[in-house]
Amino acid sequence: MPQTNRQVRLAARPLGLPRPTDWEFTSEPVRMPGPGEFLVEVSYLSIDPAMRGWMNAGVSYIPPVEIGAVMRAGGTGRVAVSEHPGFAVGDYVYGTFGVQECAISDGRGVLKLDTSLAAQTTYLGALGMTGLTAYFALLDTGKAKEGDTVVISGAAGAVGSVAGQIAKIKGCRVIGIAGGAEKCRLVTEEFGFDAAIDYRLPHLRRKLREMAPRGVDVYFDNVGGEILDDVLACLARGARVIICGAISQYNETEVRGPANYMMLLVARASMTGMLVFDYADRYPEAMAELAGWYRAGRLVSRETVIPGTVEDFPETLLKLFDGANTGKLILEL
Amino acid sequence: MPQTNRQVRLAARPLGLPRPTDWEFTSEPVRMPGPGEFLVEVSYLSIDPAMRGWMNAGVSYIPPVEIGAVMRAGGTGRVAVSEHPGFAVGDYVYGTFGVQECAISDGRGVLKLDTSLAAQTTYLGALGMTGLTAYFALLDTGKAKEGDTVVISGAAGAVGSVAGQIAKIKGCRVIGIAGGAEKCRLVTEEFGFDAAIDYRLPHLRRKLREMAPRGVDVYFDNVGGEILDDVLACLARGARVIICGAISQYNETEVRGPANYMMLLVARASMTGMLVFDYADRYPEAMAELAGWYRAGRLVSRETVIPGTVEDFPETLLKLFDGANTGKLILEL
Numbered sequence A, B: 001m002p003q004t005n006r007q008v009r010l011a012a013r014p015l016g017l018p019r020p021t022d023w024e025f026t027s028e029p030v031r032m033p034g035p036g037e038f039l040v041e042v043s044y045l046s047i048d049p050a051m052r053g054w055m056n057a058g059v060s061y062i063p064p065v066e067i068g069a070v071m072r073a074g075g076t077g078r079v080a081v082s083e084h085p086g087f088a089v090g091d092y093v094y095g096t097f098g099v100q101e102c103a104i105s106d107g108r109g110v111l112k113l114d115t116s117l118a119a120q121t122t123y124l125g126a127l128g129m130t131g132l133t134a135y136f137a138l139l140d141t142g143k144a145k146e147g148d149t150v151v152i153s154g155a156a157g158a159v160g161s162v163a164g165q166i167a168k169i170k171g172c173r174v175i176g177i178a179g180g181a182e183k184c185r186l187v188t189e190e191f192g193f194d195a196a197i198d199y200r201l202p203h204l205r206r207k208l209r210e211m212a213p214r215g216v217d218v219y220f221d222n223v224g225g226e227i228l229d230d231v232l233a234c235l236a237r238g239a240r241v242i243i244c245g246a247i248s249q250y251n252e253t254e255v256r257g258p259a260n261y262m263m264l265l266v267a268r269a270s271m272t273g274m275l276v277f278d279y280a281d282r283y284p285e286a287m288a289e290l291a292g293w294y295r296a297g298r299l300v301s302r303e304t305v306i307p308g309t310v311e312d313f314p315e316t317l318l319k320l321f322d323g324a325n326t327g328k329l330i331l332e333l
Helices: A050-054 A129-141 A158-169 A181-190 A204-211 A225-232 A259-266 A276-295 A310-318 B050-054 B129-141 B158-169 B181-190 B204-211 B225-232 B259-266 B276-295 B310-318
Strands: A004-010 A023-029 A038-046 A075-082 A092-095 A102-105 A149-153 A173-178 A195-198 A216-221 A235-243 A270-273 A303-307 A328-332 B004-010 B023-029 B038-046 B075-082 B092-095 B102-105 B149-153 B173-178 B195-198 B216-221 B235-243 B270-273 B303-307 B328-332
Touching (some): A004 A310, A129 A216, A158 A173, A158 A276, A173 A181, A173 A204, A259 B270, B023 B310, B092 B102, B129 B158, B129 B276, B181 B195, B204 B225, B310 B328
Parallel strands (some): A149 A173, A149 A216, A303 A328, B149 B173, B216 B235, B235 B270, B303 B328
Antiparallel strands (some): A270 B270, B038 B075
16 A cells, blocks of 8 residues: 555646646645545556646636646556445556546546456557547447448547547448558558558648548548648538547647638538547447457557656656657556 | 620639629520520529639539639529420529529529519528528528527528528527627617627627527528637537538638637537538428418518619629628619
């Protein structure tokens, strides 16, 4: 049992990329769980692009992290002490435990993990919120169906790589967009997309037109910016654009809106935002399907695990925005 | 029977606002209709913001008007000579007759008008494509329903003024956005909206928040630009944004994309483009409903009729873009 709990707190709201001065490292004595509570020792922290949004002030889909508060983060860990009838010492769990070594929980929003099926880290990847986001965004918001041409940006990333695999399983033709030759290789060879386009090379729009001559039926957008405009120019009639993220814009002080949005009219298309939390009552069915594909070897979960301590969180977060990360980025404590 | 047919043809593709040199005036002898054809003397031309888009090169929902071709336009008129079994001399008709005094038609896409119910001009307004656009956009694309807060831009314009009245009939709370005090007065007093906001005054977004404290359920966008961004910032959860037009952008060489589009994610909202032509098989049911409301005095059709000749078309078109027009703009020949 640890005696102290080291934590990372938000010290200031960043402008642009978070800087070291936007964080504060603290530590406090570990308190024992009360009745109906348990103590989790956090093993792995989920490092997500959405975290950047949580650092901003103002109204969003979730309240911002307050200045001085422990930074919000999903994570997995082991129950170390329990006064909760539903959670036993030794259980592995997922929850929004925050960027800290230990967390007290009352069990709300906490899921137990079957570590005989997959490693803890996979429950932050394909079998976690990442996989659930890809699943509901693609199939519910995007209504992807057999025969559709599906384009996915951030295709080598956590959500994109799972979305592409699900689209393949559902019988779609899948084109990934990623940055650099190595990521594009990964997208086709490891994740099994039909094709990949390197957005760092010129003529993205022309290549997309060549690869999707009848237009794009579903666009799964994780990046925003210029790539969104390029894909909007290539929509098929009745296309569905899923707004899942906009990583290219999260550190911009002026967001670039999609100048080609009138293609929605030309193509009678829709652009719809989604949040996985809205599907909480359907997590079990989706998890069952994802786990089935995983078990059958049809779904690969790629995790990039960085060993470290909570103090390595600020630097690890920046890896999301420098274009080097592939798959799910995880900080191992 | 006229002997010559005066026409307006597209001479050049405009950059920005169309200039006199973008048009060419021609005249040719009137030819007699062949078997299965009839000759229409055009009485009224529908002057539409969409015309600006038809003048541009490139892929859209409809082929561009070719250089040298008669400018595309909807219009109404009287059948003067007929070799068509379905159309008799004296019938009043609507069709895409073009900016010219006479047109030969084979009847495809031509509707007969009941001039005992309403004037020809009303069939270019509330009982024409304008009314049908408002109807399907609001009810089908936007899924407006009783109790919704509906915001409509271009509220004093042709489509917006009808959309707001339909929304009121359906039991929505309706806020119009228009330019200037006189238009705002018209929106509330003549068209019966619950409230109007003058976008030329400051603090549009703040006013909208005050008037729609629980957020905007349906936004019917006819204008694009800054107003679209302001309304996106005020969406209620699950909101539907209807992309019907973007008149503020049609003469811009660089379109302003909606920088607030990530509010679609925050609000789990959708933004969907619509084109009335897709609903052709449902025109009769919608027309019956619109005509019923019109007959009962529940639907006002406002038409601004400019008397002139086809040569007045270029100048009349510009009236759409200077902010002075209200209701349906029509050129009377």
